[in-house]
Amino acid sequence: MSEKRYEIYECGAFDKLSRVMLKEKLNSSGMEISVNHLPAGQAIPFVHAHKQNEEVYLFLSGKGLFWIDGEQLEVGEGSAIRVAPAGGRAIKADEGTGLSYICIQAKAQSLQQSTREDGVILETQASW
Ligand code: ZN
Secondary structure, eight states, X not given: OOOOOOOOOOOOOGGGOSEEEOHHHHTOSSOEEEEEEEOTTXXXXXXXXXXXXXXXXXXXXXXXXXXXXXXXXXXXXXXXXXXXXXXXXXXEEOTTSOEEEEEEEEETTOOOOOHHHHOOOOSOOOOO
16 A cells, blocks of 8 residues: 555635634645635734745635735735735725635745646546
8 A cells, every 4th residue: 555645624614614724734844725714894903924935815705805015905706916925914804795715825935846847747547
């Protein structure tokens, strides 16, 4: 039997959770991922930045505001925002709708290659 080379975790329905941090749950070594839901009208109660890590926010559903360095952006399903480590950021859900999003955090400038250079096509066939 070969070694297990994956982890799986069921987050549940996005609108039923508040925040799930996946690094430990998935044994991730290169990134932190959180799955988040802000109920209607609620906001992250602080502005934050990072020392080394950039973040990508992927908005899955709902509508809200993304505050970044004094600029206020409207976000909703399909919005993707990348923030440099030093960017001061905050998020608020609209009064009428919750806001679900995924945040992926990794050390800025750490990616040595991307899919095209790093991916390898294997001879193995999937079961279907
Ligand atoms: Zn952060």
